[in-house]
Amino acid sequence: MYAVLLHDFLDYYARITPQATFSEFEGATLTYREAQARSFRIARGLRALGLRAGARAAFIAKNTADTLPFYLAAARCGVVTVPVNFRLAPAEWAYIIADAGAELVVADEECTAGLDSILDALPELRERLVLGRESRNWGSFDVWQHAHVEEPVLDVSLTETSVLYQMYTSGTTGRPKGVDYMEIGRASCRERV
Numbered sequence: 001m002y003a004v005l006l007h008d009f010l011d012y013y014a015r016i017t018p019q020a021t022f023s024e025f026e027g028a029t030l031t032y033r034e035a036q037a038r039s040f041r042i043a044r045g046l047r048a049l050g051l052r053a054g055a056r057a058a059f060i061a062k063n064t065a066d067t068l069p070f071y072l073a074a075a076r077c078g079v080v081t082v083p084v085n086f087r088l089a090p091a092e093w094a095y096i097i098a099d100a101g102a103e104l105v106v107a108d109e110e111c112t113a114g115l116d117s118i119l120d121a122l123p124e125l126r127e128r129l130v131l132g133r134e135s136r137n138w139g140s141f142d143v144w145q146h147a148h149v150e151e152p153v154l155d156v157s158l159t160e161t162s163v164l165y166q167m168y169t170s171g172t173t174g175r176p177k178g179v180d181y182m183e184i185g186r187a188s189c190r191e192r193v
Contacts, residue, residue, distance in 0.1 A: 010022070010032065010036050010039060018033035039072040040076075042145050043073040043076045045073075049126070051104060056103060057080070057081055058083075058084050059071075060105065076152070080164070080166050082100045082165065083167065086107075090118045097125065099168075099178055101124050105127075108131055109131065115128070129141040165181050166178050166180050
């Protein structure tokens with residue numbers, strides 16, 4: 001059986017219609033070829049940070065031009081994205097990031113102060129990147145991604161049970177629970193306990 005992975009559609013359209021529009025955000029257009037190049041650089045950056053298949057990377061931001069390329073890059077190299085709601089309180093962020101075991105957090109500038117206030121609760125967090133200008137304790141996501149080459153990561157083995165991303169329940173009756181979503185569709189998921 002042939003499996004179609006999340007990033008396969010990007011590679012397909014980057015090959016057959018490289019100049020077609022992949023996304024438009026706040027007046028800026030990204031072509032399929034540019035999106036593919038960005039996802040290659042981000043995937044290389046994730047590997048350079050030492051993140052391997054199964055490692056978690058938290059993403060706390062409103063919609064940005066980098067959201068989808070980040071998710072595609074993570075999927076490309078097996079890194080599991082943990083989307084975190086920017087509307088939550090820092091203590092709730094701390095619980096989710098720590099429970100997931102995230103080693104990287106990528107965040108909006110407006111979230112950095114709240115995240116800085118909970119660093120002691122995040123022992124596994126090794127790297128922080130801000131979607132904006134570099135600041136104290138935060139590297140610039142844009143500078144970081146451009147420091148890497150536009151070449152695919154080739155040493156990744158993904159299967160139908162590879163985890164694509166880890167969502168968290170609302171926690172209305174207790175603490176939020178992490179749910180792993182698999183790379184291959186069939187609506188399969190399992191609760192992380």
